[in-house]
Amino acid sequence: MTASPVQLLPRPVDPSVDHGIQAIVAGEASGSTCSTDLAASPWTFDTTPGYGPGASMGDVLPTGSPAQGTLPATYREAPEEELHERIRAAKETLGDRVVILGHFYQRDEVVRHADYVGDSFQLAKAAQAHPAAEAIVFCGVHFMAETADLLSRPEQAVILPNLAAGCSMADMADIDQVEECWEQLEDVYGPLDEPNADGLVPVIPVTYMNSSAAIKGFVGRHGGIVCTSSNARTVLEWAFARGRRVLFFPDQHLGRNTAKAMGVPLEAMPMWNPHRPLGGSSEQDLRDARVILWHGFCSVHRRFTVDQIDKARAEHPGVRVIVHPECPMPVVDAADEAGSTDVIRRAIEDATEPTTFAIGTEINLVQRLAAQHPQHTIFCLDPVVCPCSTMYRIHPGYLAWTLEELVAGRVVNRITVPGSVADPARVSLDRMLACVPQAPARKA
Template sequence: MPATPLTLQPRPIDASVDHEIQAIVTGSSLSQTCTTDLAAGPWDFDSRPGYGPGSSMGDVIPTGSPRQGELPREYREASEEELHARIIAAKHALGDRVVVLGHFYQREEVVAHADYVGDSFQLAGAAKAHPEAEAIVFCGVHFMAETADLLSGPDQAVILPNLAAGCSMADMADIDQVEECWEQLEELYGPMDRADAEGLVPVVPVTYMNSSAAIKGFVGRHGGIVCTSSNARTVLEWAFARGRRVLFFPDQHLGRNTAKAMGVPLDRMPLWNPRRPMGGNDDAALEDARVILWHGFCSVHRRFSVDQIDRARLEHPGVRVIVHPECPMDVVDAADEAGSTDYIRKAIQAATEPTTFAIGTEINLVQRLAAEHPQHTIFCLDPVVCPCSTMYRIHPGYLAWVLEGLVAGEVRNRITVPADVADPARVALERMLSARPSPQVAP
């Protein structure tokens, strides 16, 4: 599904999470936020290691993660209105030489300037569809910019406005840990490329799109495939047709929820903890495994709970609860529906009668949907305003800075994937693009 083109029209003020957080901090809103530090400019935190305000205390950023240099004062001190005008002027000067991509979870003040808005894969496709652009400015997080670089032309520069915009979930499966896991599994199962009498190899690796290029490259080298939240079932069917088991990373919840819906028993989905020998499992559990789940998760979607769903049903009889499949299994089971960000958007768009929706996904998207569909009542399951901490590090100040750099002939914050990683990563992505749903696959 292609990303959605947007015109440069400002959104209604109530779609802005930043405005709401500022109101909370000044006392003009009675809502709650997970931290008042979100009201500050993200540049206040660029020099510190970490994912930024709003991140989970348990999310420890890897040593050596990219840091953003100091943003010039003129951008830090500019008003929202001034930055808006400067971004429009820079885009006008650049014309077709630049394409600005905005992820669904970006703050409204950034999405207002995006030529396309979508999820990470949709936006990578939008980048690929514009070979005439000299630069692709990806307002998202690091792994997304890497994927855009994989799919764009060699002469195109992919730019991430703030290098500190990483992803804690993607970082939960680093390449050294995955390589070590693979070696331990090979000691148990034997050569991973040796098929049995039925033509099945011991393990097929599957990585979620929300992973580094290095992980995608690993998957490509070892006969595996990439998935998104919208095609995870199709990808698992592809993998089950080729292997006895699947090693699924980095998000355990998407893997568990998808495999469970396909009929895989929970006791055949052991969890692999990379900090423990054999992932904390015994040989028997791994021999019987159908899906080996990596110990990773999305901190945003882990905030949602069954208690929140119960409260929504109590306070809004007849509410329709839709959550993202990155949510824990009990939350997905308690909801009416679970689906990708695109699924959620389409479900709301397709509702012909005024409906109350309780949504379990990132707050920027939820508030945007509420503003776009005033005929419905749409609210976030989590009453605490807490956006994705790393997405929130993309601020209009950074967008203005990289765009004005392009106007001046300077490419700032370019993201480049080395060829030895990019080539196998593209293989894994192409396998995903070629995968087609099967009528039925036994668990």
Template sequence: MPAVNIALTPPPAGQPSVDHLIQAIVSGESLDQTCNTDLAAAPWDFDARPGYGPGSSMGDVIPTDAPRQGELPASYRDASEEELDERIRAAKETLGDRVVVLGHFYQRQEVVRHADYVGDSFQLANAALEHPDAEAIVFCGVHFMAETADLLSRPDQAVILPNLAAGCSMADMADIDQVEECWEQLEEVYGDLEAVDATGRVPVIPVTYMNSSAAIKGFVGRHGGIVCTSSNARTVLEWAFARGRRVLFFPDQHLGRNTAKAMGVPLEQMPLWNPRRPFGGSDTRTLEDARVILWHGFCSVHRRFSVEQIAAARRDHPGVRVIVHPECPMDVVDAADEAGSTDHIRRAIAAATEPTTFAIGTEVNLVQRLAADHPQHTIFCLDPVVCPCSTMYRIHPGYLAWVLEGLVAGEVRNRITVAGEVAEPARVALERMLAAKPAAASPEVAAGWENAS
């Protein structure tokens, strides 16, 4: 799945960027709604405060040790959008091949227009590998993505996150101490977790979503586990079931549940592990019967979508094609026409040959960009309230200009590095993912594959 190597242009007239739309809502020029009027403010207004910032994750509890961003110099805070745009272009021209700028699908348009590559977190990490001669990789995304790029890039390449406060609330829901404690409790239930049974499988295999910290990826690598993306979660679960009687899946319960259900795993065999309760809140019998143990984590962006929104879209737009991300709750995925990764959504729209109405259940910046790029279709976000990813929105052109001009001056700002003792097993988990290919799974899972829609 290569990243998209394109030069993006501003949305055409009538299709404002999410940032401009929010400004219009707050000023009263638009009758649309936003989840928080503070989104109209600059992100540096919130850098000194604890929290993820305004947006979809504003209600999530941030860890006390979450990175904070220092004060951005006034010359960037006071610059106009046009001035920042010109400064970014000038810095990139000066740096040339010495730098590669990566932009996640969910980034605001004012940032992603400067990206050399646009894609999801794993696509962008792979894009970084295509530039081994670049001195710096500027990752316009969130913290775990920059960590992954550091894991996969050369040791002498600097991976830079423009705003250190751009974390991920879902990734933070799987704390390494809680995961280690969970593993110890599972050992009390299952015995030696490295013991192989008569079928050649261990009691449990840990699987982590790409949207997790390097520490979690390292844990998985040390314990025989693997990383997955939203695109290959099914293949990875097949790999894990061939090696373990059960899977411990974190941090996103919804991706795990939706994927395993499609493979034929019964819901009663997918208990939810609440890290704040002994044994996750389940009894021993439930854990012994489990096939997939789901961590109590979620994406606040995709949790906003609902069956009621889908019903409204079908009522107001007869014939609408509803596509949602598999991080959405199960009832939303079941009610949609299809579910798939951000790249699946993008490709599905690009492949539509006839004018089609699409209702999309994923982050609004991507939806707005798709609508601008495909004017032959009617494309709208399922959630009528404009509520972007809080943490992606912390990346602003001011921060991008600041780190790029720092490189021009010979200064590396906001470098992200993963310690060696974590990096080595984390790379092992990533390499297992790259090597995993669809194949015959255990008999009961293979049957689920045949019966799944």
């Protein structure tokens, strides 16, 4: 009698990117990382201006960016399991007084303590769902905490565990540069608030959620709107119904990929480089434009290439390639699908048959998905382990510190958006909410 065949499931994946990097740097595992300094604790770099290990050399931290003070030694020297226990104990003591939000790209050692896990907007909405909480601890980056502050009640304290957790893409469009751009566009188009015979104004500003509160406020003051990677197309349709053109910032790739899919020709999408007069374009190019793309990008998603996709297809026949729309256009064109972090997550969850997935997005999410779905083979397109350098600045040590300070009645690292910025910023977010409803973040 012949025994029935046994299906061998893939070996479970350790979702901890930090553990993997430590093993690579120690020579205990094969592979490579974009910076061996990633094996060091993030507080090692708190006093050094910059986005941290793994950041692109071209990502220059703006002057005056928030800096994190020295983390007390009790957190810096504590073993990992002790930190986890202190976090659990503080959460139990605080109860419903605190809500912890963890971004999809956050390290696994932090996500395990989150009450909600999602993208930046889902998490901001999750914060709204807890108006009785005294504090919202946002394990993400600075612009995300700002958005949570915009959407939460004034009495609630929004806390960013490490103030050095910024976002290089968001910093690529600062308010002074955007206002200068707007003035130059007015020189080309005339008054930007005067509609033509068809009721369309010359240009509508659209900012990606990955932008500062100041930029969201600018957009709100000038008739514009915020978008996410999930609803960018719907938002562009909203904008085209009100303006002849769109000024899209800060991520050129999301703007280009979305507009191209809508049929906007590439020649009608000039780039605006804030360091050049008229952004480096001619007046005629700007008059012919349908979408003016800001010269910004995500350093993580810019790492993905068509060669990586070709290699994945050669080594894994039938592989399903899904990439984030922040990737460059040739990468999106070469992939099978492109979608937001939540779209990627749902595509894997909805696959009913064992499937090989090659994913083009941040490694923490990819590793976590691989661990959660062992029936599939899931790997990152980029073989070099390179997490989001700023998201990686959040560490269990900082989370334990912020929570134990709350237990002691002290609020540290509070993120507050001034009213002069918050009011118009909420207008731009409200327009987005009216444009397309968003699903809430899933319970962790």
